[in-house]
Amino acid sequence: MNNYETVFILTPVLSDVQMKEAVDKFKDVLTQAGAEILNEENWGLRKLAYPIEKKSTGFYQLIEFKAEPTIVDTLETQFRRDERVIRFLTVKMEKYAVEYAEKRRKKNTETEA
DSSP states (O other): OEEEEEEEEEOTTOOHHHHHHHHHHHHHHHHHTTOEEEEEEEEEEEEEEEEETTEEEEEEEEEEEEEOHHHHHHHHHHHHHOTTEEEEEEEEOOHHHHHHHHHHHHHHHHHHO
């Protein structure tokens, strides 16, 4: 199993409930395919670097997960089929990136506590 992280941008016209439904849909796709979700971060509404589909903002979401390589194709197919997703990027994390992500998560939990 490999570690991956995916960042996707949802259209800004969604309500909070609709945004959470979209995120839950993609998390369900991962868990049903046998992936283990390690971390999830909602980065909120942010300005895009350039307009996409005449939109200048979007809801950013990060999901870190551990899965087999074939699951990534399934996830990205779901991203392409969903009209709420403006952009997405999934990256396989090397061992140093995994270590950094773990340190970042520990730091975030310490600052929240």
